[in-house]
Amino acid sequence: MSEQVKSAWGFQSDNDESLKSKVGGRFGLNPAFITKFEYNPNAGADGAAADAIDCTVSIGDKEFRHRTYDITGDLYKGDNTISPGEPGYEELYNTEKAQREAVVIHTLKALGVTEDQIKTALQNGNVTDFASWAKAMCGAKPSNFNVLPVDVFLEYQWAIGADNDRTFLQLPKNMKGGRFLSVAIDPVGSWKPLINEKGLTYVDDANNEHPFTRSSNYMSSNKANQQIEGEEATPAVPVGTAPGAGAVASKW
Numbered sequence: 001m002s003e004q005v006k007s008a009w010g011f012q013s014d015n016d017e018s019l020k021s022k023v024g025g026r027f028g029l030n031p032a033f034i035t036k037f038e039y040n041p042n043a044g045a046d047g048a049a050a051d052a053i054d055c056t057v058s059i060g061d062k063e064f065r066h067r068t069y070d071i072t073g074d075l076y077k078g079d080n081t082i083s084p085g086e087p088g089y090e091e092l093y094n095t096e097k098a099q100r101e102a103v104v105i106h107t108l109k110a111l112g113v114t115e116d117q118i119k120t121a122l123q124n125g126n127v128t129d130f131a132s133w134a135k136a137m138c139g140a141k142p143s144n145f146n147v148l149p150v151d152v153f154l155e156y157q158w159a160i161g162a163d164n165d166r167t168f169l170q171l172p173k174n175m176k177g178g179r180f181l182s183v184a185i186d187p188v189g190s191w192k193p194l195i196n197e198k199g200l201t202y203v204d205d206a207n208n209e210h211p212f213t214r215s216s217n218y219m220s221s222n223k224a225n226q227q228i229e230g231e232e233a234t235p236a237v238p239v240g241t242a243p244g245a246g247a248v249a250s251k252w
Contacts, residue, residue, distance in 0.1 A: 024060020025154050025169050027224065029191055029202050029212055031184060032059045032152040037107060037141050039134040043067055051131045053104055053138060057152050057171060057181075064154065066171040068100050070130035099174040101252070104137050110150045110181035111141055133252035149184035153212045155223040166228040177218050179211055195219060195235075 024030075036056035044050030051070040056063050074081045075092040082089050108118055118140055125136025142148065155177065157167040172180045189205030199219050202210035218224060225233040 024058075024062035025064065027154055027156065027169060027226075028193060028200070029210060030059045030152050030154060032057050032150050033146060033148070034058075034107065034111060034150055034181075035063070035146045036065075037111075037138060037145060039131070039138045040067070041131065043069065051134060053134050055107055055171070057150075059152065059154075064152075064169070064171045066103075066173065068104055068134075070134075071096055071100070097252070099176070102175045103173075104134075106175065106179070106181055108137065108140055110152075110183055111145045111148055112183055113140055113142070127252060130252050151182045151184050151210070151212070153178075153180040153214075155180075156226050158222045160227055160229065167222070167226050172223075177223060178214055182211055185210060200224075 034055065035058045036054055038054055040052050040054045042049055043052035043054070050072075053068040055066045055068070057065075071093055074083050075089065075096060076082070077088065077092055082092055105115075105118055109115075118137075121136045121140035122133070125132060125139070127133045127136055153172070154169040155172055157170055160167055187204035187210075188208060191202040191204055191210055194201050194203055197216060199216040200214040202212055204210075214224065219235070222233075225235055227233050
């Protein structure tokens with residue numbers, strides 16, 4: 001339950017910075033900082049016990065948050081729900097676990113942590129379950145991680161949420177669309193989006209390409225096009241802008 005209570009009517013400074021709308025973030029490539037990357041044992045509803053890794057990316061005044069949860073219950077294959085112990089569950093589990101592991105390792109690499117350093121952290125972390133894995137991963141980040149500049153790719157929510165009239169920008173939840181975090185890469189001049197029949201790339205004034213790319217299928221999907229009730233979706237970046245069987249659940 002929320003601990004906040006209604007405040008009494010009275011004086012409110014018109015110079016209060018908190019009154020301003022927060023600004024930051026656009027579809028695609030953004031300069032950013034990862035300001036939070038930590039294990040949370042109470043990530044359930046209203047602070048209930050549930051294991052997760054909390055990640056916050058700050059762009060300008062805005063924060064974009066994502067949680068990587070342990071896998072503890074039903075999984076989905078299309079419109080079907082598959083429960084633990086049912087045929088096919090272990091295969092789905094391993095596929096989903098691979099995506100969640102990759103997102104966390106992807107985040108560490110954006111902070112300059114190498115694959116060898118990550119593997120060492122796992123070897124020294126006595127990893128037996130998600131919680132111990134999460135602690136080892138979060139412990140591998142640099143002490144000054146929150147001041148290290150990174151590049152981040154934001155996308156739109158797939159569907160309009162309850163009580164909303166449009167989709168909003170978010171951090172990708174998995175690696176299916178492509179890389180979405182990296183160590184900050186300084187361009188020659190500036191990074192410019194280029195869309196053609198192959199999809200989206202970013203090029204600088206010297207024709208160097210940024211590692212963030214998206215396919216043409218991605219660019220025609222809901223992830224690249226904001227949906228607003230009653231309106232036709234418009235592209236986030238204008239086209240032509242210049243430059244099985246027998247599987248078992250594996251451990252974390």
